[in-house]
Amino acid sequence: MRLAALQEDEYALLESDCLFHLRLFEAAAMPVVEPVLQRCLVHSQRFKILNTEPDSRVLLETANRHVAIVDAVKSGDAAALETALSHHISTIVDFGPDVLPLNAKS
Structure with a gap:
């Protein structure tokens, strides 16, 4: 992913x-669950393509988001992997502004 980002090859990075x-x-x-995850991945990739400008800095940031996951897998540290995956998942989508009043949240 990093090589593709440095070469500004957005398609190779997405692949x-x-x-x-x-x-x-x-x-x-x-x-x-795997088929559901695959469909989510397709939509996530499509969203990224449609909503980001091709820029090597942004592409490199995208590639680097995966380093902590790879490091945790290599180390065999389940807690580190859980933390890395949780961060990756929770920061992938911008949910936009909170439009609900405070008392409506549950």
């Missing part, structure tokens, strides 16, 4: 990103 996530889904061994 690598998809393969990376598909491999994680496979490793999770959740065959019932």
